[in-house]
Amino acid sequence: MSTRKVGTSGLGKQGVTVALTLVFVLVSLISSAFALTGTQDSRPRRSTAMAPQTATTPAPARTNQIVNRPSATPTPTPRPSPAAKVAPTPVDRIAPSLGEPPPLPVLKPKPTPTPEEPEIDEGSTIVVNTELVTLNVRVIDRNNRPIDNLRQNEFHVFEDGLPQPIETFTREEVPISYGLAVDTSGSLRAQLQSVIDAGKAKLSWEANPHSARPGWDVKLHLESTGLVSRLFKVDDNYSASLNQELCALNTQLKAQEGSRHRETQVTFDAGTRKASYLERDTDTHSVVLAKETEIPACVHDVVGGLYHLRTLNVEPGQSVQVPVSDGKKSVSARIEAQRRESVKTPTGTYPTIRYEIFLFNNVLYRRPAHLYVWLTDDRRRLPVQIQVKLTFTIGTITFLLEKEEKT
16 A cells, blocks of 8 residues: 655644544543543442443544545535533423422312200200390279289280280289378478378287187288378288187188279188189179199198297297298298397387298298297287388388287
8 A cells, every 4th residue: 555645734724623633532531531420429339349440541643644545535524513401490490390280279168067966854954045025014994993804815015016926914913112202390290100100900819619610710900091091092801710720711801902902712621731712803893813722731821820920939049930821822931030129119118039930032922021020028929019121112011019908
């Protein structure tokens, strides 16, 4: 093979090309070595031994030798250089992994569990809050007399022009309050006592020898006096028949209190243990109330209970229970001996024991009051003073012993 020598004068452009090529190869080898080292350091090391790698021998440098080539040297086709790789940004790393945003979650309300209703036993108490309006109505005629025999369907209640249902309808006695102004000047001083005195009471007690069964007859007369009689006239007559043990047999009350005129009869039957109550309006001749009440074998009316207390020796600090009935209700009334006191009356001054009889405050009577009785502290046990302390305007009603009559 023949060779041709080329002078140095022909190395100009080709020598520069060869030199640049060598520099590019060396830079590529160095970059590959650094990349390989970084890759090996970043991988986890294995426990097994790795085969030793042979060192990469750099390609030999081209010499200035010219091999036999065709006479026509083709023009080398330029190869497209690879596009430069751009380092991905943090957004580029995340965005492909996210893709389309997920749909918004649909919130469904969680149903509230219905509390279990407690079981209601037969003896359970159920409390319900209601609004009930109480209307007190007093009906009178053209003569200012009360009309009591009215029925529920004869009443109509309206509110703002609209009719309202009537849930309950009852007949009850309610307290009446009066205002009293007293002139205490010198011209009326002589009449002051008659103005202050509200009324008089007379109580009589006598044996009943004409009855088939011996017993006692009790009579009580009450009447208002003075200015009180002008405001509210009272004329009551009460009678009772008692057996020898002071148990009530029958009672009768004829009452004229203001415009209210009533007659009430009560029969106590020890055999059936029933009390029959009958109240009539003497003006209209109508029945106001008729009922039966269970009673013990021996029960006292209010006046008979007072006489029964006279037979008991109850010292201060002690108390007893006494069965009492007015025909509409039967109770066991507590009587409490409180203390010894000296009481002055028109007939003199007496050493007494004060007793409180618990009949008011929803015991036998609904209205709030206190009832006190003073009995002489001797063998006679005379009732020298009776006092009723009421909580409304009338105040305190006091009965004092004026005289004692013996028959």
